[in-house]
Amino acid sequence: MVIPVAKRRGVKVFTWSEDVWNPAVRSVEKIQEKDLYGRNARTVCFNNPDHHNFLMGLMEDFTRSYELDGIMWGSERYGAFGNMVESVHNRNGNDPSLVTCFCNFCQEKARGRGINVDRAFEGFRTLEAWVRSCRGGKRPTDGYHVTLWRILFRYRLKPEEEWPDGDNNVIIYKTESVIVELTTDVGLKGIGGASRYNGPAEMKEYAEAVVKPAILDKNPFDVEYLAAGLCGPRARGVWAGVDTAMWDIIGKAKGLPLYKILATDTEPVTHIRMYASGGEFTWQKGSRFVGPDDLVKQARRHKAAGYTAFKYRPGGGFARLGIKMADFIPYMRDLRQAVGPNFDLIQEANTRWSMEQCIAIAPVLEELKYLWWEEPTRKNVDDYVKLKKYLSNVKISGGETMPNRATLAEWVDRGAYDIVQPGCDDAGVTECWHMARMAGSRGKLICPHNWQDGLITAANAHLLAAVPNRFLLESNMTPNPFKEGLFKEKFQAVNGYIDVPQKPGLGVELKDGLEELYAPIPGNWNMPDPNFPR
Numbered sequence: 001m002v003i004p005v006a007k008r009r010g011v012k013v014f015t016w017s018e019d020v021w022n023p024a025v026r027s028v029e030k031i032q033e034k035d036l037y038g039r040n041a042r043t044v045c046f047n048n049p050d051h052h053n054f055l056m057g058l059m060e061d062f063t064r065s066y067e068l069d070g071i072m073w074g075s076e077r078y079g080a081f082g083n084m085v086e087s088v089h090n091r092n093g094n095d096p097s098l099v100t101c102f103c104n105f106c107q108e109k110a111r112g113r114g115i116n117v118d119r120a121f122e123g124f125r126t127l128e129a130w131v132r133s134c135r136g137g138k139r140p141t142d143g144y145h146v147t148l149w150r151i152l153f154r155y156r157l158k159p160e161e162e163w164p165d166g167d168n169n170v171i172i173y174k175t176e177s178v179i180v181e182l183t184t185d186v187g188l189k190g191i192g193g194a195s196r197y198n199g200p201a202e203m204k205e206y207a208e209a210v211v212k213p214a215i216l217d218k219n220p221f222d223v224e225y226l227a228a229g230l231c232g233p234r235a236r237g238v239w240a241g242v243d244t245a246m247w248d249i250i251g252k253a254k255g256l257p258l259y260k261i262l263a264t265d266t267e268p269v270t271h272i273r274m275y276a277s278g279g280e281f282t283w284q285k286g287s288r289f290v291g292p293d294d295l296v297k298q299a300r301r302h303k304a305a306g307y308t309a310f311k312y313r314p315g316g317g318f319a320r321l322g323i324k325m326a327d328f329i330p331y332m333r334d335l336r337q338a339v340g341p342n343f344d345l346i347q348e349a350n351t352r353w354s355m356e357q358c359i360a361i362a363p364v365l366e367e368l369k370y371l372w373w374e375e376p377t378r379k380n381v382d383d384y385v386k387l388k389k390y391l392s393n394v395k396i397s398g399g400e401t402m403p404n405r406a407t408l409a410e411w412v413d414r415g416a417y418d419i420v421q422p423g424c425d426d427a428g429v430t431e432c433w434h435m436a437r438m439a440g441s442r443g444k445l446i447c448p449h450n451w452q453d454g455l456i457t458a459a460n461a462h463l464l465a466a467v468p469n470r471f472l473l474e475s476n477m478t479p480n481p482f483k484e485g486l487f488k489e490k491f492q493a494v495n496g497y498i499d500v501p502q503k504p505g506l507g508v509e510l511k512d513g514l515e516e517l518y519a520p521i522p523g524n525w526n527m528p529d530p531n532f533p534r
Helices: 002-008 049-065 079-085 104-112 117-135 144-154 200-215 220-226 234-254 258-262 294-304 325-339 355-367 381-388 405-413 424-441 454-466
Strands: 014-018 032-034 040-044 070-074 163-165 170-172 178-183 189-194 271-277 309-312 344-348 372-374 395-398 473-476 497-499
Touching: 014 049, 049 070, 079 117, 104 117, 117 144, 178 200, 178 234, 189 234, 189 424, 189 454, 200 234, 220 234, 234 258, 234 424, 258 424, 258 454, 271 344, 271 454, 294 309, 294 325, 309 325, 325 344, 325 355, 355 381, 381 395, 381 405, 405 424, 424 454, 454 473
Parallel strands: 014 070, 271 309, 271 473, 309 344, 344 372, 372 395
Antiparallel strands: 032 040, 163 170, 178 189, 271 497
């Protein structure tokens, strides 16, 4: 026997097990790892309970049967990330999709550690595409090392930047921008933004298949019939960016900032008051996200930054967690007391409250002198007209996704809205201008929906500067690198106001390499909160 001889000579004895299994072993496929696309790998999974139990039993047998000093384990595992980006071992033929392990057992363990598995798959597939591109000879503008780190850090907002939203308390984990660029035969370029909520991938495909053939070799000055009024849901939302880009070209061709062209019968105002739009929180106890107590902190922070108005939401999980108006109203009172009587408060409801809830809270909004109430309940004109009877001073606003004046007409004709909120990201400049004029002719104000990026802000600012019924412009206060990071020049709010650019067209110029710097990330912009009750 080897062990007794080794012991007599003072040699310690360890059992050695190695992470190598012959694929010919019967039923080994039941414990093999799964790659990124669910295919079996040659390696076996440590989180598979059958494999785990086998190893534990084997080690117990060794230690009970022999006089051992210890256990040794031999394994050369780099992990999925290391195997995907490595370039020297030629492991799996350097195929970046053959990384492990993504089996059901590993997924379940990841969920237990708070990892969102769907996003993990998306992240690895994004990395896979980049690795294939690099190995195919496409060199990134800023080099491989810098671009790799950008992929890692841009893939999601930082954990502390994520925020909960809606009655299902979904987590907003990324932001996107949809930018249309048009070029004329004389070299003039125009840019325009469209709402990301219509689906960036769908809009890009639609732009190539439908928009490009329709406008190629056409005159951008014919914007009224080339692009205006064509916006709609999903892929057709890209027409908003096309329309705005044409107006950008028109301004550049005329050598005028866009607002000067749009201001047909009013003196433009280029110093635009903005309001801080945020107030995202959750009602879930023990969540990593802030609760309703944070509203006062947010309001004070925005007031200190120079804003004179603050809009906030009902909070994540409001309906699902059974929150009552009696639970909500004390925080409204705390807000008013914290900011004082001369600071405007705006209640956004995202159409999430019932008429009964709205009728219950309407007197409180009046008492606390709120400036306006945005989309209080589902979009039914009769309900909004009825709700107006409970309000004497607080304005009702809405219409943020309406793509043309036909969809808005009944709402302003019947007085359901005091403030209309179409945005250039959903309707384009042309239709937004017409909607603003239509609302103005009926004594209604316009305050564009502006929950996107700096390019949308520029278009909406030009629009507001040019219409007489202008009111406030929204400033999205949630983390968003595209809010101020798209342009070569600085364009941002200062002390609660923003100045409309004075250069021709929209007056802003995109940074170089944006598409590479912020490569598209597949999937929706939100994900389920794994800790929220289902």
